[in-house]
Amino acid sequence: MTTFLPSVIQFSYLAAASLFIVGLKQLGSPATARRGNVLGAIGMLIAIVATLLDQNVLNYEMVLVGILIGSALGAYMAQKVEMTAMPQMVGLLNGFGGAASALVAVGEFWKGVDAGRVLPLDDTITIILSVLIGGITFTGSLLAFAKLQELVTGAPITFPFQQPFNLTLVIGFLVCSVYLVMHPADTLTFLVLIGLSLVLGVLFVLPIGGADTPVVISLLNSFSGLAASAAGFVLMNNMLIIAGALVGASGIILTEIMCRAMNRTLANVLFSAFGSSQTSSEGSAAVDQDKTVRSIDTEEGAMMLGYARSVVIVPGYGMAVAQAQHSVRELADQLERLGVEVKYAIHPVAGRMPGHMNVLLAEANVPYTQLYDMEDINPDFDRTDVALVIGANDVVNPAARHNTTSPIYGMPILEVDKAQHTIVIKRGMNAGFSGVENELFYQDKTVMLFGSAKDVVAQLVTGVKDL
Amino acid sequence: MAEGLITGIVVFVLATFIGVEVINKIPPTLHTPLMSGSNAISGISLVGALLVAGERNWNLSVILGLIAVILATINVVGGFLVTDRMLQMFKKKEVKA
Structure with a gap:
């Protein structure tokens, strides 16, 4: 120990550490999370003020200048950053x-x-x-x-x-x-x-x-x-x-x-x-040439969605890239107006960081009560009329369940193939990130809607409005 | 080994257990805010930076300390603010007229 810190400082540190722990705990539920974050910030403030009381900190002017510069830059970044970033x-x-x-x-x-x-x-x-x-x-x-x-x-x-x-x-x-x-x-x-x-x-x-x-x-x-x-x-x-x-x-x-x-x-x-x-190569060769894909237009898609009782939307990062989340929310609103039950199924790696997709949907005003984790939604697909896959690929590939030769075998997936019908919105037939062909697209219950997620969803919204 | 070091290790291990217990219960919906929030907490090195930068005399340590103060403050302020910005978007069903 190089210095003897007065007990006031040590007790402040204890208070700060406790606030961090309570704050993290409150981050565990959307209802209290915001308060939890504030508690953490208060803890940090206490720790900083206590440190400034330390007898070894004498260079106040420079230190405060440093804090001001850092705060300004940090605040600027926090305000400017896009949720996708x-x-x-x-x-x-x-x-x-x-x-x-x-x-x-x-x-x-x-x-x-x-x-x-x-x-x-x-x-x-x-x-x-x-x-x-x-x-x-x-x-x-x-x-x-x-x-x-x-x-x-x-x-x-x-x-x-x-x-x-x-x-x-x-x-x-x-x-x-x-x-x-x-x-x-x-x-x-x-x-x-x-x-x-x-x-x-x-x-x-x-x-x-x-x-x-x-x-x-x-x-x-x-x-x-x-x-x-x-x-x-x-x-x-x-x-x-x-x-x-x-x-x-x-x-x-x-x-x-x-x-x-x-x-x-x-x-x-x-x-x-x-x-x-x-x-990349192995998986794709396995798909037979004679398998066919059924493609529909947005009018038919709107009809399938509008007359369903329950729809589960499966967003992937492709949706976020296309900036389609607001249109998706609008589509959900229109469907609910017709009495359709709408849920969102979120795979843990749907975004570019843990929980990213949830934030992107929250930004589009999707209530968090409609967002379901993989374990919670998978049992529901049996009872779902239409699963709507938007810009997701590997995370809905049934090959992960049964094809032991597939590179993604064993990966937990969203079991959209168990729904009555599956609609996949996709730009083209390219393989997913893993380079594996997706057998979901070739199943009888699956139909494809080709195009950019944003355009297709916007057309679906118009279609559902007209029903 | 010095006594201080041993105490430090004890504190570290116990704090890790608390962290694991608390964070395991956080649902995936909140993982991004959890990350940016805990990220802000890791800016606690600001405390260390203040202690290093706080000396009266100018020398290399103080300059390094001041750079650390700026970087850590960006981490702290940016982290907490962006977390708050995200969390205020998490809403239950909006009540529409």
């Missing part, structure tokens, strides 16, 4: 958090070097850990941001000997770490460690494909928490350790949920470069 936003913020944590550790290291004191073993190790996690979070998040923003290609980027190369860097990092532990004042080694951490962050996200970003964003979210915890160990500050651990746990749970929803292990997501060329 939420994954990028969270990615970028993860990166900033990670960078801040790493900088804290670097600052502590330099403080020690400047003062000419030799850092004890514990401190050196925690500083190295903090720089590593923070650095990876920083550059990894920036690359994830660039991929989502399409500044760089969303496809997995691979190069020869990628994994041996990465492994070499990891070993290099370990060697330098050991050296630094033995020579704690060696700044050059320390700089090399910083550089390696930043490079490792890039290399870690490079081979991961665009559609796997829900996993990456969740994992980096977890890392940003762990980075804060690590910085907490450097400063021996419980506030950072607790808050970081909470976020670390949250991110890792979401990561696991996303992996399960895609029926893949974390290692598979991180290292297999899924979606790159080699996975």
Whole structure:
């Protein structure tokens, strides 16, 4: 312990940590979630004010200028961001958090070097850990941001000997770490460690494909928490350790949920470069040439929907890309006017981050009581007249249930094929992200409505209005 | 190992268990706000940044600390505000006349 913090500060930290926990708990229900978020913000304010009381904080002017700049930028970003761009936003913020944590550790290291004191073993190790996690979070998040923003290609980027190369860097990092532990004042080694951490962050996200970003964003979210915890160990500050651990746990749970929803292990997501060329061919060859697709026009589609008793809408990211969510809501309104029961079925990986689709639909004023998770809606498809699939593909492919040779075999899906009829709105017959042909499209109960989601849904709205 | 480090590890492990317990109960509908909200909480490194940047004398540590203050504040303010913006869109059935 370098300083003795007055108990007031420690108790404020305890209050802040408690508010974080209660706030997270209240995020568990849409009714209390907003209050929960406010509680978290109050907790943060208490923690910051308490820290400013610390006798070591003397440089008030500059610190306040820093806070003002950061607040202005943060507020601006939060106001401007589109809901479809939420994954990028969270990615970028993860990166900033990670960078801040790493900088804290670097600052502590330099403080020690400047003062000419030799850092004890514990401190050196925690500083190295903090720089590593923070650095990876920083550059990894920036690359994830660039991929989502399409500044760089969303496809997995691979190069020869990628994994041996990465492994070499990891070993290099370990060697330098050991050296630094033995020579704690060696700044050059320390700089090399910083550089390696930043490079490792890039290399870690490079081979991961665009559609796997829900996993990456969740994992980096977890890392940003762990980075804060690590910085907490450097400063021996419980506030950072607790808050970081909470976020670390949250991110890792979401990561696991996303992996399960895609029926893949974390290692598979991180290292297999899924979606790159080699996975695409096998599934499509399996479909016979004689299978036919039945296509209808929007008038007939409107009739099927309007005279149904129950309709389940299955939105995929294609709907969001086409910005069709408002038209979809309008269609649902028109159907309800005719007495049709409308529900939405949301697959866990329907968007670009966990729960993304729910936010996009909420933005279009769809009441959250109509949104159903996969486990809750699947038993209902038996009793559903029409399932309306908009811009979703792999998550409704029945092959995942029975075709053991399919790359998506075993992935939990929305069982739209069990509905009386299925209408699929789709641009063309292209395969889904996994590159697998969707046998749903060839079933007798399925009809296709070809066209852009926005146009087709708008025409359906007109059609239903005229019924 | 120093006593402080051991206490830190104890705190970390217990906090992780609390995090897992609390967050496991959050429904998928709210996963995006959960992520952006917890993201804001990870901006707690602002506290560490303040401690590093707070020294009276100018040196490299203070400059790094100030950069960290700015980045962490963006994380905190942006995270909480955007979460609030999202959550206010989550509505039950609107009552129409």
